[in-house]
Amino acid sequence: MRLLIIEDDRESADYLVKAFREVGHIADLAVDGEEGLALADSGTYDVLVIDRMLPKRDGLSLIGTLREKGNHTPALILSALGQVDDRIKGLRAGGDDYLPKPYSFAELLARVEVLSRRHGGPAEETTYRVGDLELDRLSHRVARGKEELTLQPREFRLLEYLMKHAGQVVTRTMLLENVWDYHFDPQTNVIDVHISRLRSKIDKGFDRPLLHTIRGAGYMIRDGLR
Amino acid sequence: MTAFGKLIRTTAFRLTLAYLLLFALFAASLLGYFAWNTRRLITEQITSTVNAETSEIDNIFGRRGLRGLIFTIENRALRPGANLYLVTAPTGQSLAGNVGSLAPGVMATSGWSETAYRRLDDQDAGDHRALVRVSELSGGFRLLIGRDLEERRRLFDIIANAAQWSLLVVVVLGIGGGIFVARRVLWRIDAMTGTTRRIMAGDLSGRLPVGRSGDELDRLAENLNAMLERIEALMVGLKEVSDNIAHDLKTPLTRLRNRAEEALARSGSEAEYRAALERTIEESDGLIRTFNALLMIARAESGQARGNMGDFDAAEVANGIHELYEPLAEDDGMTLRVKTAPTPLHGNRELISQALANLVENAIKYGKPVPAAQPLSAGAVTGTDGKEILIEACREGDQVLLSVTDHGPGIPETDRRHAVERFVRLEASRTQPGSGLGLSLASAVATLHGGELRLGDAHPGLTATLVIPALAAARDRLAAQTPDVPHKVA
Numbered sequence: 001m002r003l004l005i006i007e008d009d010r011e012s013a014d015y016l017v018k019a020f021r022e023v024g025h026i027a028d029l030a031v032d033g034e035e036g037l038a039l040a041d042s043g044t045y046d047v048l049v050i051d052r053m054l055p056k057r058d059g060l061s062l063i064g065t066l067r068e069k070g071n072h073t074p075a076l077i078l079s080a081l082g083q084v085d086d087r088i089k090g091l092r093a094g095g096d097d098y099l100p101k102p103y104s105f106a107e108l109l110a111r112v113e114v115l116s117r118r119h120g121g122p123a124e125e126t127t128y129r130v131g132d133l134e135l136d137r138l139s140h141r142v143a144r145g146k147e148e149l150t151l152q153p154r155e156f157r158l159l160e161y162l163m164k165h166a167g168q169v170v171t172r173t174m175l176l177e178n179v180w181d182y183h184f185d186p187q188t189n190v191i192d193v194h195i196s197r198l199r200s201k202i203d204k205g206f207d208r209p210l211l212h213t214i215r216g217a218g219y220m221i222r223d224g225l226r
Numbered sequence: 227m228t229a230f231g232k233l234i235r236t237t238a239f240r241l242t243l244a245y246l247l248l249f250a251l252f253a254a255s256l257l258g259y260f261a262w263n264t265r266r267l268i269t270e271q272i273t274s275t276v277n278a279e280t281s282e283i284d285n286i287f288g289r290r291g292l293r294g295l296i297f298t299i300e301n302r303a304l305r306p307g308a309n310l311y312l313v314t315a316p317t318g319q320s321l322a323g324n325v326g327s328l329a330p331g332v333m334a335t336s337g338w339s340e341t342a343y344r345r346l347d348d349q350d351a352g353d354h355r356a357l358v359r360v361s362e363l364s365g366g367f368r369l370l371i372g373r374d375l376e377e378r379r380r381l382f383d384i385i386a387n388a389a390q391w392s393l394l395v396v397v398v399l400g401i402g403g404g405i406f407v408a409r410r411v412l413w414r415i416d417a418m419t420g421t422t423r424r425i426m427a428g429d430l431s432g433r434l435p436v437g438r439s440g441d442e443l444d445r446l447a448e449n450l451n452a453m454l455e456r457i458e459a460l461m462v463g464l465k466e467v468s469d470n471i472a473h474d475l476k477t478p479l480t481r482l483r484n485r486a487e488e489a490l491a492r493s494g495s496e497a498e499y500r501a502a503l504e505r506t507i508e509e510s511d512g513l514i515r516t517f518n519a520l521l522m523i524a525r526a527e528s529g530q531a532r533g534n535m536g537d538f539d540a541a542e543v544a545n546g547i548h549e550l551y552e553p554l555a556e557d558d559g560m561t562l563r564v565k566t567a568p569t570p571l572h573g574n575r576e577l578i579s580q581a582l583a584n585l586v587e588n589a590i591k592y593g594k595p596v597p598a599a600q601p602l603s604a605g606a607v608t609g610t611d612g613k614e615i616l617i618e619a620c621r622e623g624d625q626v627l628l629s630v631t632d633h634g635p636g637i638p639e640t641d642r643r644h645a646v647e648r649f650v651r652l653e654a655s656r657t658q659p660g661s662g663l664g665l666s667l668a669s670a671v672a673t674l675h676g677g678e679l680r681l682g683d684a685h686p687g688l689t690a691t692l693v694i695p696a697l698a699a700a701r702d703r704l705a706a707q708t709p710d711v712p713h714k715v716a
Contacts, residue, residue, distance in 0.1 A: 100518075102510075102514055104507075104511075154549055180546070180550055182546075182550070182576070182579060182580075182583075183576060184522075184576065184579070184580040184583065185515055185518060186583060186587065188554060188587050188590070188591075189554070190550055190551060190553075190554050193553040193554045193557050194550075194553055197553050216504075216507075
């Protein structure tokens, strides 16, 4: 995956570039809004990671200009302003995701990977399959092998989101945002409890577990350990 | 500016001057009207008297001839305070009367005139003025009857005198009164200015003097005092907050630093380093969480989140939060239930959800029944063994109530106010994790929506209620969509 990081703080920018390279992505760096716009406009990136407050041209106007030019490269906004209304402003300006600072790299990586997949990925399927687990989005049926599983509506949506991003790390915050539509940070491990319930339904009694906990990051559904 | 200069610049003094002018004008016009009318009245009186006497004497002349005329005139002229009389022969020679001299030509013209004259018996005095009527009798004799105008003049003098004096009194009293009022006002304003200077210099406990008259200055002072009260409370709050921030952020920061230092000092295995780093990240995540909560409270309290409001059903929020926390409560051995009725609300859905989530998290953390030590009163908790937490959304009059009830130890009444403040973790909960900001945030959210967070007793346990006024517009809109639906219990 080819990334463009537009961030004016040298230290965090270098850290991001290095961290992305370490996990096997190609990351370029721009240190101000104008340079970022010029690079992004060349259109060869999979995802843009844009700091909201930049010298010369701020992040939101940068995204706005790109979108006007017909460039729809997915953009993730990084911002010190973490409140709900700031987030909405960012998404309205054409951003695809919004991550308040300070963030963990695992969270950023998970979100960037989901964004790149969303962009280049195939059209939404009606059936998701991971190993012998099958989820039919139209009939709301879930089955593992030949066994039909009964899920609560919310468990279904949780599994649906995980399977849609099968093979990708999904963080707790992403789950809270996308499955429950809440943008606050619970002080307790609510998400873990929901996951363990789901896990007891889809993995319990089967040889191969599909729902994995990724330490320090979140969860991932995939077939086998690879 | 001199003290006097300050005095005459006061509004009170200027108003006094304006009123003074107005009163002087009023008095002058009153006196003028009075003088003019009096003059007219006196003149009319003289005219009618003289007319009557002229015709009477003309009559006497007709009946008794010249001798009768002269006799009558001489007779009347000698009476004290008599009118003026003069009879002349056709030659112009004076025949009878009490007039010594007249302005020349008066006797020649018939009719009314005002003239200077002198009486026969009072040679020394200066000229007097009189209003006279000259008429021609038969045979070329001429008759003059008139009345001295001294009375009219004296009356005029009296009025003029009165006018001067009253004007003087009005001016003196007016200016004196003006200075008195202005000084009183100035004194009070100066007292206020002095107090405000002291307050600006940093002494926030100062208050403006309030008199007992309840006049506009007192009302102003009272309002300013109320404002100062609020400012002082805010300042005290701010100080408390910064003290608490210092404490609650510095404590974990110190822990974080200590751990890093310790790990650095000890030459441990990779696993040990890893564990130390993981704990460091955990600690900093906690810090970030506290920081976010503080920012959120600050935003809610300053009203910045007002822009993001919409209409929604509080019952949906309650159901959503129930759905999110129900497994967590169950894992903790509690039962989370929800009871809702359609409850339209206008507000910030995200913030209200978060506030309710905080209350539920608190209930799960602290709402476990006290074992044995405090036996539950029979019937107080129905159906369960007290491990039930109930989320309720309902409307009461014009208010939307979103409440969370647990059956734990509750909060003693005396601590309830305190519990809502930032960073306060009541003794029982010190050992539990958490930023201590949950109730403060819920309270700030309620305040943002014009409501409040109420803490009550659930006998035993705690009922925390977000009381939020339902806006009429939202109420009507939702009422139109949802016919009366009975309570739905999940």
